[in-house]
Amino acid sequence: MLTGIEVLLIGGDTRQLEVIRELSDKDASVKLIGYDKLYGAIGGVTLAELVPESFIGADAVVLPPVGTDEEGKVESLFSARELVLGDAHIERLPKHAKVYTGMAGSYLRDLCSRHQIELVELFERDDVAIFNSIPTAEGALMLAIQNTDITIHGSHTLVLGMGRTGMTLARVLAALGAKVRVGVHRSDQYARAFEMGLSPFYTTELTEAAGEADLVFNTVPARIITARVIAELPHRAVIIDLASKPGGTDFRFAEKRGIKAILAPGLPGIVAPKTAGRIIAGVLNRLLSEDARKRGMKHELE
Amino acid sequence: MLTGIEVLLIGGDTRQLEVIRELSDKDASVKLIGYDKLYGAIGGVTLAELVPESFIGADAVVLPPVGTDEEGKVESLFSARELVLGDAHIERLPKHAKVYTGMAGSYLRDLCSRHQIELVELFERDDVAIFNSIPTAEGALMLAIQNTDITIHGSHTLVLGMGRTGMTLARVLAALGAKVRVGVHRSDQYARAFEMGLSPFYTTELTEAAGEADLVFNTVPARIITARVIAELPHRAVIIDLASKPGGTDFRFAEKRGIKAILAPGLPGIVAPKTAGRIIAGVLNRLLSEDARKRGMKHELE
Numbered sequence: 001m002l003t004g005i006e007v008l009l010i011g012g013d014t015r016q017l018e019v020i021r022e023l024s025d026k027d028a029s030v031k032l033i034g035y036d037k038l039y040g041a042i043g044g045v046t047l048a049e050l051v052p053e054s055f056i057g058a059d060a061v062v063l064p065p066v067g068t069d070e071e072g073k074v075e076s077l078f079s080a081r082e083l084v085l086g087d088a089h090i091e092r093l094p095k096h097a098k099v100y101t102g103m104a105g106s107y108l109r110d111l112c113s114r115h116q117i118e119l120v121e122l123f124e125r126d127d128v129a130i131f132n133s134i135p136t137a138e139g140a141l142m143l144a145i146q147n148t149d150i151t152i153h154g155s156h157t158l159v160l161g162m163g164r165t166g167m168t169l170a171r172v173l174a175a176l177g178a179k180v181r182v183g184v185h186r187s188d189q190y191a192r193a194f195e196m197g198l199s200p201f202y203t204t205e206l207t208e209a210a211g212e213a214d215l216v217f218n219t220v221p222a223r224i225i226t227a228r229v230i231a232e233l234p235h236r237a238v239i240i241d242l243a244s245k246p247g248g249t250d251f252r253f254a255e256k257r258g259i260k261a262i263l264a265p266g267l268p269g270i271v272a273p274k275t276a277g278r279i280i281a282g283v284l285n286r287l288l289s290e291d292a293r294k295r296g297m298k299h300e301l302e
Numbered sequence: 303m304l305t306g307i308e309v310l311l312i313g314g315d316t317r318q319l320e321v322i323r324e325l326s327d328k329d330a331s332v333k334l335i336g337y338d339k340l341y342g343a344i345g346g347v348t349l350a351e352l353v354p355e356s357f358i359g360a361d362a363v364v365l366p367p368v369g370t371d372e373e374g375k376v377e378s379l380f381s382a383r384e385l386v387l388g389d390a391h392i393e394r395l396p397k398h399a400k401v402y403t404g405m406a407g408s409y410l411r412d413l414c415s416r417h418q419i420e421l422v423e424l425f426e427r428d429d430v431a432i433f434n435s436i437p438t439a440e441g442a443l444m445l446a447i448q449n450t451d452i453t454i455h456g457s458h459t460l461v462l463g464m465g466r467t468g469m470t471l472a473r474v475l476a477a478l479g480a481k482v483r484v485g486v487h488r489s490d491q492y493a494r495a496f497e498m499g500l501s502p503f504y505t506t507e508l509t510e511a512a513g514e515a516d517l518v519f520n521t522v523p524a525r526i527i528t529a530r531v532i533a534e535l536p537h538r539a540v541i542i543d544l545a546s547k548p549g550g551t552d553f554r555f556a557e558k559r560g561i562k563a564i565l566a567p568g569l570p571g572i573v574a575p576k577t578a579g580r581i582i583a584g585v586l587n588r589l590l591s592e593d594a595r596k597r598g599m600k601h602e603l604e
Contacts, residue, residue: 014451134453134479135453138447138453138454138455139447141444142443145440145441145444149574150577151436151437151577153437154577172477175477177436271447271448271453272447272451272452272453274451275452275455275456
């Protein structure tokens with residue numbers, strides 16, 4: 001339970017509704033900023049304004065998955081008002097407070113570090129990334145089915161990267177009957193892909209592997225699908241790039257060669273916002289409980 | 303090889319391009335009717351008109367997957383002209399000729415039977431239906447991912463029917479991590495679903511099984527998802543009905559209750575036309591070879 005814990009939740013999209021529900025169910029004291037359109041729809045929470053006073057006494061600030069933009073703006077689906085987070089707000093937080101978001105840019109990082117407030121980027125965590133790989137893989141399947149005139153079953157498919165997302169994706173593609181080859185850059189990943197019955201290769205050999213690919217899924221956040229690789233792909237190939245912007249594909253050259261290439265980051269929030277919200281909610285609940293437990297222990301020792 | 307076999311191919315969509323390619327590769331003599339827009343794009347075939355003379359000497363007539371409409375009209379994506387198939391055409395066929403289509407209506411059935419020409423409905427065949435279950439299952443996955451805000455992984459899913467399509471669909475849903483229950487009406491299907499680790503139930507118990515379903519896939523071509531069943535479904539449930547028109551769902555009542563229900567027959571031609579074409583092409587190639595072999599044997603015996 002989160003009884004007695006004060007959470008200030010600012011902005012967000014439908015995913016945050018699952019977070020609000022979970023924190024409220026666990027008896028946290030939840031204040032919402034940027035939810036004026038939703039007033040009355042959620043019980044057990046209070047609405048607040050984006051003013052410095054709202055930050056006094058908060059144990060945690062929960063921002064949307066994308067945090068703030070580089071001017072401090074926080075998006076909210078549930079408010080028409082502009083929400084800009086700044087020093088005046090963060091400086092009023094207690095020193096033990098933490099700011100939670102999915103991914104942070106330099107504005108938010110600098111803001112928190114100026115006031116020595118710990119910033120937690122949830123999407124960097126292995127558990128969150130692995131949970132999120134499930135909706136990501138399903139979104140990738142959807143894109144592949146929509147953008148090809150063949151079945152995934154029987155297709156020659158490359159998955160680049162055997163990390164948290166790559167392993168999930170390779171497994172479900174193989175389960176659907178695709179002929180999956182996995183491009184890895186570490187020998188342990190090579191061994192794991194082999195154990196799973198997938199055909200591994202080192203990404204240094206990607207140009208050679210490209211020759212008969214119907215589908216290429218990229219999870220590597222670096223320019224890996226270069227012009228040289230694209231030049232080797234058959235014309236029918238479709239590239240689905242799941243890495244964060246700007247992706248790992250030379251999109252300019254793909255377009256020039258007439259090869260369909262789709263940049264699709266952030267699929268969980270698009271194809272399964274409810275599940276994506278539950279993933280964030282579950283991890284937040286656990287982290288807030290741990291924080292409270294640690295504060296309690298410290299308090300007892302003093 | 304199909305050397306010496308005359309095939310008259312009338313109308314169709316992109317699927318037929320795979321059929322033409324396959325038959326032509328196997329050295330059949332292919333004449334196309336209703337392909338005037340495509341002239342020059344396909345080598346090794348000839349174009350013909352829809353006149354009785356074109357039917358003289360043909361060993362096989364290949365119609366589009368949907369055959370003709372109830373006035374004898376044959377659709378062609380590759381011609382603006384109207385193509386109407388009638389007695390004057392079919393009566394010119396040699397007695398050993400066969401007419402191949404996906405599914406036939408009564409117009410086409412009556413037409414062929416009047417002239418004692420064998421009509422082969424490919425989609426009725428078990429092999430074709432099982433091959434087609436692959437793109438059907440992928441199309442069903444796509445619809446499920448598009449129309450829910452949760453992942454298939456972890457969802458409570460019902461698959462109604464454990465036939466040629468139901469078995470494929472249940473297997474891939476389970477592989478993606480769904481909690482699959484399969485509604486069957488035969489004890490052997492019950493046993494098979496059990497063996498596959500799926501949780502079977504008899505469709506007589508469907509009303510009881512409906513209570514916690516997130517997703518319901520129907521493959522049974524009979525009114526099975528009745529108003530009584532729909533009344534038991536949670537509001538969040540989505541019905542994807544894969545049975546031939548009019549499907550097995552009380553769509554009127556589903557709409558009244560605000561439950562999303564999608565009728566989606568004919569998915570292979572939509573989500574994977576190339577694979578769907580290859581399925582038809584592969585089976586046709588085999589059937590035409592067998593026909594020719596039998597005619598040759600009969601000829602030798604005479």
